Amino acid sequence: MKILVINCGSSSLKFQLIDALTEQVEAKGLCERIGIEGSRLVYTPGDGRKQIIETPMPDHKEAVRLVLNALTDKEHGVLNSLADIGASGHRIVHGGEKFSDATLITDEVLEAIRACNDLAPLHNPANLTGIEACRSLMPETPMAAVFDTAFHQTMPEEAYLYGIPYEYYEKYKLRRYGFHGTSHAYVSKRAAAVLNRSYEDLKIITCHLGNGASVAAVKKGVCVDTSMGLTPLEGLIMGTRSGDIDPAVIEFLAQKENKTLEQVLEILNKESGVLGLSGRLSSDFRDLEDGYLEGKKEAVRAVDAFVYRVAKYIGAYAAAMNGVDAICFTAGLGENSAMIRRKVCGYLGYLGVAIREDLNEVRGQEIVISEKGAKPAVLVIPTNEELAIARETFRLVRKQD
Ligand code: ADP
Numbered sequence: 001m002k003i004l005v006i007n008c009g010s011s012s013l014k015f016q017l018i019d020a021l022t023e024q025v026e027a028k029g030l031c032e033r034i035g036i037e038g039s040r041l042v043y044t045p046g047d048g049r050k051q052i053i054e055t056p057m058p059d060h061k062e063a064v065r066l067v068l069n070a071l072t073d074k075e076h077g078v079l080n081s082l083a084d085i086g087a088s089g090h091r092i093v094h095g096g097e098k099f100s101d102a103t104l105i106t107d108e109v110l111e112a113i114r115a116c117n118d119l120a121p122l123h124n125p126a127n128l129t130g131i132e133a134c135r136s137l138m139p140e141t142p143m144a145a146v147f148d149t150a151f152h153q154t155m156p157e158e159a160y161l162y163g164i165p166y167e168y169y170e171k172y173k174l175r176r177y178g179f180h181g182t183s184h185a186y187v188s189k190r191a192a193a194v195l196n197r198s199y200e201d202l203k204i205i206t207c208h209l210g211n212g213a214s215v216a217a218v219k220k221g222v223c224v225d226t227s228m229g230l231t232p233l234e235g236l237i238m239g240t241r242s243g244d245i246d247p248a249v250i251e252f253l254a255q256k257e258n259k260t261l262e263q264v265l266e267i268l269n270k271e272s273g274v275l276g277l278s279g280r281l282s283s284d285f286r287d288l289e290d291g292y293l294e295g296k297k298e299a300v301r302a303v304d305a306f307v308y309r310v311a312k313y314i315g316a317y318a319a320a321m322n323g324v325d326a327i328c329f330t331a332g333l334g335e336n337s338a339m340i341r342r343k344v345c346g347y348l349g350y351l352g353v354a355i356r357e358d359l360n361e362v363r364g365q366e367i368v369i370s371e372k373g374a375k376p377a378v379l380v381i382p383t384n385e386e387l388a389i390a391r392e393t394f395r396l397v398r399k400q401d
Contacts, residue, residue, distance in 0.1 A: 001086030001397070002026065002079065003390040004071075006064075008090075008130035010122065011036055013063045016386040017071060017078065020086070020394040023387060026078045027071060031063040039063075043070045045078050060129035064137055087142045088134045089393030091182070091385070092127045094120035095147030097173055102150065102392040104400060105131060105143040113145060119177070119230065142400070144393040151181030154222040159320070162229075176234070178226035180208045180331075184216040185223075186388040187330045187381045194366050195326060195377055203321040205314050205376075208383065209340065210331035211239040211283065215310065217317035225320050227313050233269060236313065237306045239283035242272035244309075278302035285333050285340070292339070307340060311347035318351055324376045327353065330383040336363060345378060353378060 001021070007014040013031040018024070026046050033039040039057040044050045053070070057063045071079050079085065090105070096116040103109055110131065117124045134143055160176040161169060168174045184206045191206075192199040204218040213236040216226040227235025227243075237243045245268070253264050267276075275283035278298040282288055291299025318324040327348070328334075329341050338360045345355045355378050359369040362380070370378040 004088040005386045005389045006130040010126040018390040061133040064133035087397045089144045089389040092145045093123035093148045095149045099147045100153035102146040144396045146389045148179045149177045151185040152178035152223045159225040176229045179228045179232045182385045182388045183383040188218040190381045191328045202325045204326045206328045208331045209334035213238045215313040219321045238273040240273045240275045242268045274302040307343040326377045328379045
């Protein structure tokens with residue numbers, strides 16, 4: 001069965017067509033600038049011959065239509081007909097407390113996802129556009145929703161409650177939810193497989209370090225804590241997000257800079273993190289690493305603060321789980337930056353962490369980079385959220401048959 005995995009942002013749509021049995025990617029691509037002038041579809045079929053189709057895409061429905069056309073195109077397509085698509089799997093950022101697992105999409109499910117829009121006003125409505133487009137263009141094809149928050153729903157109350165009046169949790173479900181759950185789940189399971197240990201026996205800390213970044217504590221196969229909160233703003237210092245700050249900073253900045261709440265939040269989301277700390281040098285770690293090696297103080301400041309925060313969270317989660325068997329690095333930076341891994345691990349000698357420099361330099365592979373037999377093991381596990389979504393979708397569709 002072929003599964004079409006769709007990840008819709010407000011003006012973009014990423015897709016992969018995955019064969020559920022072989023787990024091969026048969027085609028993939030990206031629609032950019034949807035609803036904006038200059039929109040285009042970048043389409044790469046399995047033979048790797050990339051095609052760029054520049055054409056107006058007023059909305060996500062048109063984007064999905066173009067993707068389906070590309071997939072069934074006589075020359076560059078990989079499908080004979082749309083009927084070959086067995087199901088579509090959709091990434092949904094926020095499932096609130098309602099969804100602790102992926103689910104097949106029905107009218108009731110759609111309503112329940114819409115009810116979570118308040119919790120993720122920037123993400124969920126955009127995610128829903130993909131579902132609506134597939135529903136109108138392929139009404140007979142089953143669809144599944146896979147939530148970024150679902151894996152974290154096992155967190156105990158002491159980990160997800162904020163220290164504010166409980167009535168706000170009762171009234172608004174205001175609490176920590178956590179994100180990147182599909183990635184943390186995939187990576188922690190792969191770590192158990194690579195170590196040849198039972199998932200249920202391990203205490204694992206997963207560090208998803210990309211432009212957005214979060215850490216999760218996974219004990220005996222369930223998530224017990226994670227660094228992002230009600231929104232993806234909390235936790236680590238990220239590319240452009242501040243991560244943890246004293247909430248009083250918001251009022252202070254609003255007053256001193258004469259800004260509205262929305263403007264301050266925009267600063268915390270888009271102008272902070274390593275971008276802000278480096279005096280706008282860059283939010284991209286490749287630039288920051290270059291700057292670091294050249295001794296630019298702005299880059300050193302940003303990288304050091306980023307690394308320190310990651311190390312602090314790992315220490316906190318080792319404490320929360322009363323130990324740690326494996327620490328995993330994943331996502332753009334976690335998978336590629338030997339420097340960041342070396343620096344984070346440099347803080348963790350007290351836990352017994354010892355990595356091998358030669359193994360730390362390896363790229364793009366699932367690999368244990370710690371000394372043989374050292375505990376905790378340190379691993380690099382390339383994440384694959386699309387494959388995880390395809391697997392979940394296939395599981396649900398098969399169960400239904
Ligand atoms: P997201 O999906 O959150 O947008 P990614 O997981 O793609 O982010 O990660 C993007 C980050 O990974 C960027 O900061 C980028 O600089 C960093 N990155 C990618 N490749 C490398 C590399 N070779 N060395 C250092 N950092 C890298």
